[in-house]
Amino acid sequence: MQKYAYHWLGDNWSWVEYMADSVKNIYEYQLFGLPFMGCDLCGFNGDAAGDLCTRWHQVGTLFPFARNHNQNATTDQEPYVFNFSLPANVSDNHSITYTDVIRTAIRNRYTLTRYYYSQFWKINEEGGSFFKPLFFDFGDDAEAYKIIEKNMLIGNALKGSVETTNLSKSEGVDFYFPQGTWCPIIPHMPSNFNECIDHSAGGANKTLRSHMEDYYVHIRDGSILPV
Amino acid sequence: MTDLIILPNASNGINNTEVDYRPDCSAKGTLYFDDGVSYKKDVTKLQVFYSYISEKLGANSSIV
Numbered sequence: 001m002q003k004y005a006y007h008w009l010g011d012n013w014s015w016v017e018y019m020a021d022s023v024k025n026i027y028e029y030q031l032f033g034l035p036f037m038g039c040d041l042c043g044f045n046g047d048a049a050g051d052l053c054t055r056w057h058q059v060g061t062l063f064p065f066a067r068n069h070n071q072n073a074t075t076d077q078e079p080y081v082f083n084f085s086l087p088a089n090v091s092d093n094h095s096i097t098y099t100d101v102i103r104t105a106i107r108n109r110y111t112l113t114r115y116y117y118s119q120f121w122k123i124n125e126e127g128g129s130f131f132k133p134l135f136f137d138f139g140d141d142a143e144a145y146k147i148i149e150k151n152m153l154i155g156n157a158l159k160g161s162v163e164t165t166n167l168s169k170s171e172g173v174d175f176y177f178p179q180g181t182w183c184p185i186i187p188h189m190p191s192n193f194n195e196c197i198d199h200s201a202g203g204a205n206k207t208l209r210s211h212m213e214d215y216y217v218h219i220r221d222g223s224i225l226p227v
Numbered sequence: 228m229t230d231l232i233i234l235p236n237a238s239n240g241i242n243n244t245e246v247d248y249r250p251d252c253s254a255k256g257t258l259y260f261d262d263g264v265s266y267k268k269d270v271t272k273l274q275v276f277y278s279y280i281s282e283k284l285g286a287n288s289s290i291v
Contacts (some may be wrong), residue, residue, distance in 0.1 A: 030265060117259060118290050156256075223255075224232070
């Protein structure tokens with residue numbers, strides 16, 4: 001089963017707490033030996049608002065298995081439902097919509113399709129995990145065990161940084177980057193190597209802006225990423 | 228067409244077993260391709276190794 005099957009996290013709720021928990025729950029399934037794992041993006045029970053559904057798509061498109069799924073008794077939550085401008089409490093950019101932000105996240109996932117496919121095959125052949133907390137690869141770093149719902153490794157080459165606990169805009173959220181050099185892939189596809197994070201001397205927090213349109217994926221040094 | 232984003236580092240060369248020398252910096256990755264149509268997928272595995280060497284006859288880089 002662990003080699004061929006996928007699974008999802010069950011009937012969750014459209015609450016921000018469930019979004020953060022979905023990250024940690026997918027980590028757990030990596031331990032169980034089910035790497036191809038996901039959850040109902042935007043939540044199954046309850047009504048999802050645009051801000052929650054958008055952020056859940058952003059982090060969800062980094063999940064191994066990504067699917068928006070809803071109960072029929074709740075309000076619609078397809079990406080096109082939220083095609084209205086970002087309000088002032090989540091962003092300063094009012095010229096784009098939640099739908100625009102979700103579209104960007106989905107396109108980013110498809111840009112990484114070759115990488116995802118390769119990582120899944122590699123796991124199928126060799127075992128291992130795909131969506132994992134930092135301490136899986138940086139076990140000697142005590143900081144890698146903290147705030148695991150915002151910092152995630154995506155296969156061997158990428159790190160995701162997503163504010164999964166707060167939907168309001170923030171000019172500075174601390175994300176942890178372990179020892180190494182990390183260069184942005186998202187939002188600077190293919191990359192802007194002038195904005196690399198040099199933590200070659202040791203791991204540290206990096207403060208990044210978190211408006212609704214902001215989430216981050218960095219390539220790890222020593223990696224070759226197909227796009 | 229597939230592009231490669233390569234971010235080498237110095238420490239990678241220490242653990243590298245694909246080559247018999249230690250490069251100044253290197254990067255590695257694995258790609259899998261299939262034919263996209265058959266039920267029993269015809270999968271090709273491609274291991275990519277990039278190295279940069281600055282000693283001796285001058286700086287050079289290569290992708291294997």
